[in-house]
Amino acid sequence: MLAIGLRTLRTRAGSFLGAFIMLAIVATVVASAGQLMASALRDPGPGRFARADLVVRAQSEVTLGRGEAQEIISVPRSARVSDATVTKLADLPGVERAVGDLSVPVSVSGRDAHVHGWPAAALTPYRLTEGRAPRMADEVVLDAGVAHGVHVGEAVRVVTPAGVRTLRMTGIVARQPLQSALFMTDRAARELSGGYDAVALTVAPGFDAQALRTRLGPGMEVLPRSEASAADAGNPRALAQEELFAVIGAGGGMTIFVAIFVVAGTITFITDRRRREIALLRAMGATPGQVRRMLLVETALVGLLAGAVGCGGALLLAGTLADALTNVGVAPEGFTVRPHWIAHVVGLVAGTLVALLASLVAVRRGLKVRPGEALVAAAVPQRRLGPVRAVLGLLALGGGVTLVIALSHDATAYAVLAALCFALGVATLSPLLLGHPAALLGRLIGADGASRFLAGAGLATGRFRVGAVAGPIALVVALAGAQVISIATAGEAVREVSAARVQADHVLVASSGGGLPPEIADRLGATGMVATEVFLLDRELSNGSSAWPAAGLDPETLDGTLDLDVRAGSLTDVRGDGIAVSTRLAEAGDVELGATLSARMADAGPRRLRVVAIYERALGMGDIVLPRALALEHATAPLDSAVFVRGHADVEFPTVERLTRADYFRALDSELEDGAQVQWVVAALMLLMAAMAVFNSGAMAAAERRPELVLARLAGATRGQITRAQTIEALATTAVGIVGGVAIVMASLAGIGNDAQAGTLVVPLGQTAFVLALGATLGLLGTLLPAALLGRARLTANAGLRE
Structure with a gap:
């Protein structure tokens, strides 16, 4: 054999x-x-900690849920490590040196950098090429990339979370490819950060790292050098x-x-x-x-x-x-x-x-x-599906139905996955779901004329062949169509909600540095918003997630800047441990006014939060509103992501970009387009696979029909009649595939009415027309091109090859 x-x-x-x-x-x-x-x-890898043996940091993971639903999530930034912890680690037997490390985002003359304490320079190491180390609070050392154009002894303006500072550059270190760096005295850097992010240890040979982990307990993590850069908050x-x-x-x-x-x-x-x-x-x-x-x-x-x-x-x-x-x-x-x-x-x-x-x-x-x-x-000809194929197809269709029903509250997010399940089910059952409609169309076509008779007969008797070609066409249309409509619908919902929420005349954002110092909003009496995240523990949420985007706001400044459409309670009570939650979160977790939620903040710090208000307009902002001071305390960086100003925004600040209301919404459109690009990068490979399947199935179907076409020629059919018949079949097969794909898109979005974040279904006509044209082009090329190549060959040369 x-x-x-x-x-x-x-x-x-x-x-x-x-x-x-x-x-x-x-x-x-x-x-x-x-x-x-x-x-x-x-x-x-070690990153900036190449000279350290071990790195200690606070717990960086949060465990959500219980039992089989338990989930472990990494937080954006671990909680700060105190001076006392650094001293405790330095006094341990076998520890030769303990260096506290921190990283604070800043902007130097429009260039992004991170502040570190000078003792941490030896961990990489950053070596001085000019000047000396900083000794005073107003002295800094820059790496060569950040110091471009600035000489030792000159002043530099540094935008920090605490505001703008004019500092004197005392030295330059060689630039490292890891990140742009600015070094201050350890005390000055700690005042900016509020504490250390991690502690780098140099230990004696034979030091027991596992014993150190046991001693520190579950609240701390000990990383080897190979994983040390994970503790670098600026990495x-x-x-x-x-x-x-x-x-x-x-x-x-x-x-x-x-x-x-x-x-x-x-x-x-x-x-x-x-x-x-x-x-x-x-x-x-x-x-x-x-x-x-x-x-x-x-x-x-x-x-x-x-x-x-x-x-x-x-x-x-x-x-x-x-x-x-x-x-x-x-x-x-x-x-x-x-x-x-x-x-x-x-x-x-x-x-x-x-x-x-x-x-x-x-x-x-x-x-x-x-x-x-x-x-x-x-x-x-084969007339029945095999049991294995039938079961697999039904399972795929069942998976799609389950997604549409069970996750209808988040229909736009799962539309593509539901479309994929439906498309795979339809393609698996294509002889039945696509072949039968094509056979019916064949009987209608084959009324008169030799070419129409041949096409009708081919469609009526070739259900499995037609299904093999139409299935991938439906897959292309379904995936691309669901992607286009779900992205457009979700984006339009964000635009509508943001337009109703944002009432400010101007919005201030950072042109560099990752955010704006809180003092800007405080000085203007405006609404500073801190973008962060909150993890809710031990609460059954119907959306299947306990990680929620959040915003830190000062409710006293909201008048004339942001309207959250409060449905219950009052935002003025958002202070201390009082928070507001969106109607979406309230419905998902059955949360009512006065409820107390166990939570972890963005740095994994534990917190008990009390619900004092419920609001509607959460899209594009967050499902939880925290007191701004609390958000700044636990945020990845203590910076405002935006400042909303009522009236004229008269502010002079190096990194501030002032946007009008129209400018802000144009920036929002650009942000939504960037998010869509991420989804299309992911979808591109799936569409490529489906497109290749169209051509491959078309080529194999054409090769399979060679003896049939030979017999047609021997029976007296002309080359033109065969070509027209193949064209009619290709049009019918492509049409059935496109209709199947459109039906799948409609089924995958059937639950959109239950999605509070979706708003009105949006069907962008231009992109939708492109998807349909793409499906038609692939279908016709995938079927007619192999047929044309076959037609150029001598069909009578091997009439009895298969026999």
């Missing part, structure tokens, strides 16, 4: 070429996603790693799922077309086991060779995806992909295993019956 399998590969090279291409693409996608995930998960990669992994994990998982489905469909189609050949082998004495081994040999050889090619392509694709994620702001600057052998092994094996299973399932019935019955069954 090995020899037969190798000979079959040579004689059916065209069919196996389609499988080879799809398997290679799948291996490329799987290995690329694996490379990105491995790169996001790899040890962050952009550490801050972005969780978001990057979430995007890659969700997008990569969905893409791999689509890729596996495409491979299974391709192999099933190829194997199903060989029913007569397999039945003939059975009639000649081949046992079911021998046939299985032949299929395994064929598929394994194609899969492994294609996997090797795909893994090579993954090196290029992973780098391209990393650049795209960096450009849209998901991955930090300097994020690079490092090859990992596990990703290549998974990419090499995954597609091959799926192909092997698909080929065995496809011939399952032909191997169970007697040889004579197999010959009879192979002589007539």
